[in-house]
Amino acid sequence: MLIAISDVWRTAEADHLTYVVARTDAWMAKNGKGAAAMLRAFILKHRKAIAIGRPTQLRRVVRLVEGRLGVRCAADRQLLQQVIADKDDGADRQYDPARQYWCDFMKECERAFSYRHFTTKHTTKAATKPSTTPATKPSTGWDAHALCRKATCRICPYCQQAYAFTLHVDEEKVFRPTLDHYYAKSIYPYLAVSLYNLVPSCYTCNSALKRDLDFLDDAHLHPFEDREDIQFTVDPVSLMDLKDNRTEELIAIATPGHGSARAKGSCDTFRLTDRYALNGHELAMLVNALQMWTPDAIAKTASGQGCTAKAFEALLFQFDPDNYANEMLGRMKKDVIELFRKESADHAATSGGGGGVGP
Template sequence: MHKSFFCDVLSRGFPNQNPLMSFLLFGYGELLATSRPDTLRKVVQNIESAKVAFSKAIRDEFHEACKKLFDYDRFAQKSTASWNAYKLCMTSKYTMCPYCQQSLAVTIYRDKKNKALRPTLDHFYPKHKYPYLALSLYNLVPSCHPCNSSLESTANFYEKEHLHPYEDAEAIQYSLDLEAYIKHRELGLSTPLPKVTISKLAKAHSLYEKAQRSMQTFVTEDRLAISEAELTRFVDALIIYSPEKLNEINSSVFSKTAWLLTPDIALSFNRSNYKNEWLGAIKRDLYDLGWRI
């Protein structure tokens, strides 16, 4: 659907007298709609390189023409159009912000006349700098308002690369000394309860720089700290509901029924669907640690 919508958008851009716009549309028009982030990055590289050969007047004209053609404000409206930001967000399979997993990113939309809500669409490569990517599918990340507006704001993720939720592996991972945690719980030691920490990524890792910038931009460590109480409850449940204890409960309590107590129910957490869980990535890593003890 987005590709069909984008084709209609492009059809309004021909012909165009601006040489940069012609270069964009004829050379990269078909790539803008649904290409993945790595391809969009190459488009940006080529377009920005081509711009240096033209005068400021032509570059300014190109910028304004892109803003007019790839009109995000129009796309973002709750309209009767066959395709808009609300309908795009309704197709998302995720209900949590991919940057923080601490805020909902849900959509409710029936039609133009009814009340509606949707997550903000973060332009990973900012539209004020690269207006020709304002409607590119993989440049639109459904996210919460704090991550999009308050934290990222006008940051340029092309110039300073960050982890892309649709492209990069999850390089930010979490850990906890579970043995020390269990010992603390058992003995009631006076020392502080061990806390969840962010695992250190080797500097040689290909995503190291991206991960560091992402953690800084989205204040990952601070957000981890304010989630301490929630994570402590999860770890306690994780320890109590070990696989052996689950089997014991199922054998003694539910042996004569068709219903079984599962890890998902016991922990209020679905490992296979962690991206739609509150603090999902953190709980995923703790879950994997817990099931190994």
Template sequence: MIVSINENWTNAETEHTDHLKKIIRNFLYSQLSICGPKTPAYYFVRETRKLIISHKLTDISSSITILGAHTKRLGRQKTRLLKELKKVFNYDRFISKYGTWNAYTLCKKSKARICPYCNHAYAFTIECKDGAFRPTLDHFFLKDQYPHLALTLYNLVPSCSSCNSSLKGEEDFHQTPHLNPLFDNESITFQLFSTVNPSGLLDDISLNLQNVKLAATAPLNCVKSQNSLKTFIINERYEVLLMEAIDFFVAKTDYEEAKINTQLELQFSEASLLRFDRTKYNRYLLGKMFADLYDAF
């Protein structure tokens, strides 16, 4: 994760919670007509229903712990439980545009425009009579391993297909902690530098471009950050974007010099020259990288 989107779903909370409550309520009621012991999913959902609809990471994590206890107790029967939960929290139905509340109506409520994992691919929704597309919804905690969280709002991260499918794949973020865009603060930062002369970056940009590097770094003691850098191959991806970083750095440098030269009496704003507003960095592709380079001044 590069950019935090911890307020992303605030406009969708009420409708999605009502949708999920209805699914749970209908399932539990359907089990009441069964004489004798109910299905394994019934006992699990009854115990965790408040956790499943929660907007708190601690509650979501607690539901995973409870699932582990149920599957351990069931032994070989655990496969039945997981299949039942997948049927109850039917993600395939949710993404099929069925009903008034589905993946498209949810994604339209998303505030994010950019994939928070990489910050260099768009993740917005368009739906019109001529066609439609939306971001992929990454299940931060895998829906195949934790099927009760398949529709949990704060387990759905609007992201690009490269991050969701090509890179994350089946990585279990519960077992291997990663930065969670919906809950964690930003901790990955970008730096443009000269490998030969730290104080001669501008000279190397002009004369020795091979000496100029862009690096994404994170606190060494933060396992989540280090895992995120590795899983989403952030440095490898941003290495290809070196020229974008250099162009921004040069534009910012030119602006600072023009601002000092009062004789020019230039009439333009920093945002118009840079095509970047620092206060709204999370609205731009590569916005976090630009913000870090901006702050370096």
């Protein structure tokens, strides 16, 4: 994850809780025996945490579920995952009692917290309005599309290379970003519609790279709770010298914070350095502009135009560092600008030169 989006669902909590309560009420009205009985009791006690709990609460939910299922170590979890993976293909397979119970419980979780139902468009033009329906009744029109319209971010937080827009043309044409289950729904089906387990993201990050990796055991940065801990670096020599237009040498390298296993996991899983190597053109254009326009030249020209240096620079570079989180490739651009100016200042100090030229 490159960008922290902890407040992305801040206006969606009430509607989402209403939806989850209505859906689980409907499921509980028809189910109450065997594995369903345990799930029913669990839902009644922890429903709000499951529906709109933050990541720390969701991890507690996982611990409680696994505790009730008797999953007490890494080997148990691996066995549980095998059972979950086999539950469809091995519908006629007879497990030992413990494993059969796991299988039955996970099937009930998929029914109670149906992601398929949530991603099926149900509804009405009232979907964009805040819900005023009592918590015991279904929320009109609330689904994945309505949720995504409330998102406060517009760029995939994992890569910043793709937009995560939601476009509502009419009732038949609605386009939304994919929703990544940070804790995979194939492993934790009871978190399939948990609000703070749904990360608006691009198809490449969600479906091509992350897929069903278990982020509970495998350390990665969490867009909803971790601070941004990945920066981009560029070789100083190629950064400062593009006289021969050697853009192939200009590669932004995604660098995790010192000793950060979580940041390294995100860099590796989402192949950030490999993917940003394909943005050499955009990087070269930015560096060329930085070489041509020193801060002094920008300030002088801005003064002549009657605007601030900051506003003129944002217009000149078509990039606002203060809004990098909502800009395509924003993290890379912000880091490269800061690195270039530091290297320029260091070079000027050691050589006695001015560093950079004006327009």
